[in-house]
Amino acid sequence: xxxxxxxxxxxxxxxxxxxxxLEGAGYQVRIALDGETxxxxxxxxxxxLVILDIxxxxxxxxxVCRRIRQISTVPILMLTAxxxxxxxxxxxxxxxxxxxxxPFQADVLLARIRALLRRTSARALPEQGVxxxxxxxxxxxxxxxxxxxxxxxxxxxxxxxxxxxxxxxGRLLPHRYLLTQVWGxxxxxxxxxxxxxxxxxxxxxxxxxxxxxxxxxxxxxxYRFQCD
Amino acid sequence: xxxxxxxxxxxxxxxxxxxxxLEGAGYQVRIALDGETxxxxxxxxxxxLVILDIxxxxxxxxxVCRRIRQISTVPILMLTAxxxxxxxxxxxxxxxxxxxxxPFQADVLLARIRALLRRTSARALPEQGVxxxxxxxxxxxxxxxxxxxxxxxxxxxxxxxxxxxxxxxGRLLPHRYLLTQVWGxxxxxxxxxxxxxxxxxxxxxxxxxxxxxxxxxxxxxxYRFQCD
DNA sequence: TAGGATTCTTCCGGATTTGGAACCCAGCGG
DNA sequence: CCGCTGGGTTCCAAATCCGGAAGAATCCTA
Numbered sequence: 001x002x003x004x005x006x007x008x009x010x011x012x013x014x015x016x017x018x019x020x021x022l023e024g025a026g027y028q029v030r031i032a033l034d035g036e037t038x039x040x041x042x043x044x045x046x047x048x049l050v051i052l053d054i055x056x057x058x059x060x061x062x063x064v065c066r067r068i069r070q071i072s073t074v075p076i077l078m079l080t081a082x083x084x085x086x087x088x089x090x091x092x093x094x095x096x097x098x099x100x101x102x103p104f105q106a107d108v109l110l111a112r113i114r115a116l117l118r119r120t121s122a123r124a125l126p127e128q129g130v131x132x133x134x135x136x137x138x139x140x141x142x143x144x145x146x147x148x149x150x151x152x153x154x155x156x157x158x159x160x161x162x163x164x165x166x167x168x169x170g171r172l173l174p175h176r177y178l179l180t181q182v183w184g185x186x187x188x189x190x191x192x193x194x195x196x197x198x199x200x201x202x203x204x205x206x207x208x209x210x211x212x213x214x215x216x217x218x219x220x221x222x223y224r225f226q227c228d
Numbered sequence: 229x230x231x232x233x234x235x236x237x238x239x240x241x242x243x244x245x246x247x248x249x250l251e252g253a254g255y256q257v258r259i260a261l262d263g264e265t266x267x268x269x270x271x272x273x274x275x276x277l278v279i280l281d282i283x284x285x286x287x288x289x290x291x292v293c294r295r296i297r298q299i300s301t302v303p304i305l306m307l308t309a310x311x312x313x314x315x316x317x318x319x320x321x322x323x324x325x326x327x328x329x330x331p332f333q334a335d336v337l338l339a340r341i342r343a344l345l346r347r348t349s350a351r352a353l354p355e356q357g358v359x360x361x362x363x364x365x366x367x368x369x370x371x372x373x374x375x376x377x378x379x380x381x382x383x384x385x386x387x388x389x390x391x392x393x394x395x396x397x398g399r400l401l402p403h404r405y406l407l408t409q410v411w412g413x414x415x416x417x418x419x420x421x422x423x424x425x426x427x428x429x430x431x432x433x434x435x436x437x438x439x440x441x442x443x444x445x446x447x448x449x450x451y452r453f454q455c456d
Numbered sequence: 457t458a459g460g461a462t463t464c465t466t467c468c469g470g471a472t473t474t475g476g477a478a479c480c481c482a483g484c485g486g
Numbered sequence: 487c488c489g490c491t492g493g494g495t496t497c498c499a500a501a502t503c504c505g506g507a508a509g510a511a512t513c514c515t516a
Binding site for chain 1 (some may be wrong): 494
């Protein structure tokens with residue numbers, strides 16, 4: 001599973017170019033065209049690194065950076081057309097980890113991304129957080145799940161699937177979305193797998209697996225994790 | 229105790245200027261005018277960050293960087309008069325963490341130093357003191373381990389691994405994390421080594437190595453040091 | 457230079473996880 | 487009643503992971 005990068009930038013044309021380069025280098029890429037969307041994707045998908053543009057309408061990069069740091073320690077690489085040193089200093093003081101000015105050589109950006117991922121071992125220690133839904137408690141830090149207080153043993157994939165569903169509790173999650181998140185983009189159409197693991201999960205966490213209370217089926221579309 | 233920075237650069241005049249700025253910012257500074265000396269100081273004084281110039285007679289910065297990475301994961305900030313992007317990429321690939329080209333604004337350098345130190349020290353749990361877990365006592369100051377009062381002889385790597393696990397007792401520590409912390413980022417995928425040393429440790433500290441009580445396996449993810 | 461400690465590579469058996477395939481079931485439209 | 491679609495369930499083989507063992511490579515010290 002390749003590292004996931006979140007790009008927050010409102011320049012569509014530039015973003016598409018960047019996406020091609022990053023995907024070409026083997027990363028999975030998520031795009032947000034504004035800060036609000038970026039913060040939401042950050043919470044639900046937990047990318048390994050954020051590439052953040054300064055110049056954006058509505059919420060600018062500084063503000064986004066500040067908000068990210070309130071909820072996450074994900075490495076941030078700032079990107080900007082400005083080259084003024086005060087900007088660089090300001091960005092780094094706000095909690096960014098690196099700073100690249102446009103225009104840049106793509107391979108420099110890639111090298112800096114690699115260096116940052118290597119240093120932070122972003123994918124090493126799981127981000128902290130506890131998610132609760134009715135009787136079900138999922139602890140990312142401890143990597144444990146309990147149902148009505150009883151610990152439940154989950155396999156790595158089961159845990160991944162459940163954590164993604166609980167992070168998006170209440171939302172309708174299409175098959176394709178779950179498949180790409182858990183298994184990667186190349187499994188986006190492998191519905192059979194998803195069926196199977198939904199089944200496993202229901203066996204382990206539903207009080208009555210035949211009549212699910214948490215993992216609901218949305219016919220023809222996907223699943224929804226219902227939080228009462 | 230302020231962080232210690234090691235500057236490796238042969239330009240005396242420049243180095244003295246830099247030292248003033250760094251000390252003015254509250255850091256403790258050590259100087260090495262050539263690579264050989266730099267490596268020696270690195271081993272004896274364990275600085276928190278290395279600032280490394282590329283252009284040096286005898287051993288150049290690339291070689292120094294390579295040699296540092298063989299023995300240490302200390303953050304490295306490269307410094308150079310050249311601005312060619314291939315140099316930047318090459319330096320970062322060699323294991324450097326950041327790259328600043330001369331001439332530079334002093335406050336940019338300071339901001340980048342702060343950012344690097346913030347990132348690397350964030351997860352630095354106290355490296356001294358005594359950790360206890362059940363019968364097992366690990367004394368970082370004395371560099372000793374006892375099980376039920378009996379001293380246990382550990383090799384350097386075994387000790388390093390155990391200390392990282394005990395400092396994060398209770399948490400799930402993924403393979404990648406342990407490998408990065410003990411062996412360095414370039415060993416992040418070398419699971420076999422980790423298995424081996426977990427095995428060694430269990431032989432030495434578990435009452436019944438076949439049924440571990442302290443070092444628990446989390447299938448497919450990593451290990452957990454259980455403390456109760 | 458020899459010997460010992462330490463680190464690292466490779467292999468194997470057994471257990472667990474995974475995912476492919478087939479089958480069953482429910483609802484629906486003809 | 488029949489076939490179709492999409493979801494649920496069962497079964498099982500293949501892939502993966504873990505613990506253990508044996509031995510090679512390396513470093514240190516005498």
